Amino acid sequence: MTASSGALDVAAGALWFREALDRQAQAALVADIRAVLAEAPLFTPAMPRTAKPFSVRMSNCGPLGWVSDASGYRYQTFHPDTRRPWPPLPAALLALWERYSGFPAPPEACLINYYGPDARMSLHQDRDEADFTAPVLSVSLGDTALFRIGGEERSGPTRSLRLASGDIFLLSGPSRLAFHGIDRILAGTSTLLPEGGRFNLTLRRVTTA
Ligand code: SIN
Ligand code: FE2
Numbered sequence: 001m002t003a004s005s006g007a008l009d010v011a012a013g014a015l016w017f018r019e020a021l022d023r024q025a026q027a028a029l030v031a032d033i034r035a036v037l038a039e040a041p042l043f044t045p046a047m048p049r050t051a052k053p054f055s056v057r058m059s060n061c062g063p064l065g066w067v068s069d070a071s072g073y074r075y076q077t078f079h080p081d082t083r084r085p086w087p088p089l090p091a092a093l094l095a096l097w098e099r100y101s102g103f104p105a106p107p108e109a110c111l112i113n114y115y116g117p118d119a120r121m122s123l124h125q126d127r128d129e130a131d132f133t134a135p136v137l138s139v140s141l142g143d144t145a146l147f148r149i150g151g152e153e154r155s156g157p158t159r160s161l162r163l164a165s166g167d168i169f170l171l172s173g174p175s176r177l178a179f180h181g182i183d184r185i186l187a188g189t190s191t192l193l194p195e196g197g198r199f200n201l202t203l204r205r206v207t208t209a
Contacts, residue, residue: 011151011174012173012174012175014172015170016161016169016170017168017170018164019167020100021139021166021168026166027192028092029090030199033112033141033199036059036061036112037059039087040061040065040079041059041079041081042058042059042114043059043080043081045069046069047070048068048069048070048073049070054119055115055120056114056120056182057114057116058111058113060109060110061086061088061110061112062107062108062110063086064076064077064086064206065077065078065079065111066111066128067080073128075206089203093110096137096139096168100168101134101172101203103134103209104209105205107204108205108206109204109206110203111202111204112199112200113199113200113202114198115143115145116185117187117196119197120182120185121181123148123154123180123181124179125177125179126177129204129205130206130208131205133176134204135171135172135176136171136172136203137168137169137170137202138170138203139167139203140167140199141166141192141193141198141199141200142190142192142193142196142198142199143186143187143189143190143196143197143198144163144185144190145162145182145184145185145186146160146182146183146185147180147183148182148183149178149179150178150180151178153179158179160183164189165192185198
């Protein structure tokens with residue numbers, strides 16, 4: 001399958017694969033993520049400079065992981081609290097990248113975001129990677145999120161989409177640097193996670209392929 005077959009073109013290169021994963025595939029991914037989190041627990045990142053804590057908690061798997069603290073945003077090879085290397089990328093995530101990314105080299109990082117009912121993520125660009133020709137592939141699991149996406153200018157027009165459990169979203173090509181964020185989580189919209197809330201997994205290339 002090509003990267004775009006079955007996708008909704010939200011904007012050029014912003015591809016929304018609704019219900020890409022069935023319930024069984026979603027549950028299997030949640031089990032993979034829980035195994036990762038047993039080794040690399042969720043941590044609370046903080047904003048550069050102000051050190052204000054994020055409302056989203058995070059972890060990573062893969063050779064590199066994205067972290068944020070008072071000294072800034074960056075990728076690093078180890079968990080900021082345990083100092084241990086990130087666990088490997090689960091095979092199922094590598095397979096999703098192969099199927100949907102349209103990019104020849106494998107991902108190097110999977111950022112795991114966990115949103116409780118009150119968590120949100122302000123509008124931002126993913127630009128800590130060296131190669132913007134590689135897409136960012138996102139997988140949503142659990143409660144539906146109100147996702148906002150605009151263009152490359154922060155002040156430009158945006159639109160709002162409901163990302164549901166099992167949806168895959170690709171920021172690629174002309175939309176690779178699109179501003180995006182999560183306005184809020186619609187609590188109780190999914191039964192996938194007994195604790196409620198939402199996991200979002202984003203697969204990224206970090207270095208040039
Ligand atoms: C992110 O931009 O890192 C997360 C987006 C999402 O939660 O869908
Ligand atoms: Fe992002």
